[in-house]
Amino acid sequence: MSRCIARVALGLAFITAGATAALAQKIDNSSLAPPAFRKHVATYGLVYRLPKDVTDVLDAKIKAPLKDQLVKNGLIAETKVSNIPHVTVMHLHSADRSTPAKMLKAMPKLPGPVSLTLKTFYTTEAAKGAGHPWWFDLGIVKSGDGFENMMAFNTRATAALTPLRDGPLPRVTGPVYAVMSEAGRDLVKTVGVSGVNVMKDGKELRAHNPHNTLVYSMAKFTPALQSAFNQVAEDFNKVLPEGINTTFKDVSIVEIGFAGNVLREIYRIDLATGAVTDVKSGKALAAVGK
Secondary structure: OHHHHHHHHHOHHHHHHHHHHOOOOOOOOHHHOOOOOOOOOOEEEEEEEOOHHHHHHHHHHOHHHHHHHHHHOOOOHHHHOOOOOEEEEEEEEOOOOOHHHHHHHOOOOOOOOEEEEEEEEEEEEOOOOOOOOEEEEEEEOOOOHHHHHHHHHHHHHHHHHHHHOOEOOHHHOHHHHHHOOHHHHHHHHHHOOOOOOEEEOOEEEOOOOOEEEEEEEOOOOOHHHHHHHHHHHHHHHHHOOOOEEEEEOEEEEEEEOOOOOEEEEEEEEEOOOOOEEEOOOOOEEOOOOO
């Protein structure tokens, strides 16, 4: 039943994408050819902030030993990365500082509160063989109504919001784009980022892998580092063998750093009602996504 509901919801992506067209700016893919990363100006995103019931567990059981492992492996800069813990819906790059307000205006139908389980630590490369960036992640169990609703929302949000980009995300250009699969390159060219769900020839293509990132690194992902943090992941999976059950009750429009870390929250949207709060001023704005 949940799959049927998700499929019906996907059709709304086309309507939303059309409404977003009027807000879209010129998209420049020329940065995909050069060997260096595109210069990062500003990246915005739609993310679920991790609820306190999740961060309390991670702080108590994972935070300190993970920092010890970073220091042990000489990754001091990684211990200082600013980040609001979150699970990403999608990211887009735009030098237009009015982009968050445009994202709010273009917000597609919301998924409602999302219940799920965060489980399984692992390492991720931006693209195998690219060298950097790489991440240390906590995954999400890929089953249940919560996961299905999250995936359907990713498809709608990708269609609605990626037309607001000015080009690809800098972190998927240069050495990353050069070694990406053809499927990944196609996503970067058409929606500015890999790892999102899109509709193609009337079918949903699922590339989205929702997760929480605990380490953002631009250090070279050497075999030694990969081996070390694969072991860290194995150890942490023994610490949290059942994962962490939670419910996401809101989603936020945020500003993001080069590697995907959240720098600041701009708008918070209640998933049940669509109510919007301007985080800086605390003021309520018109509801969206219902």
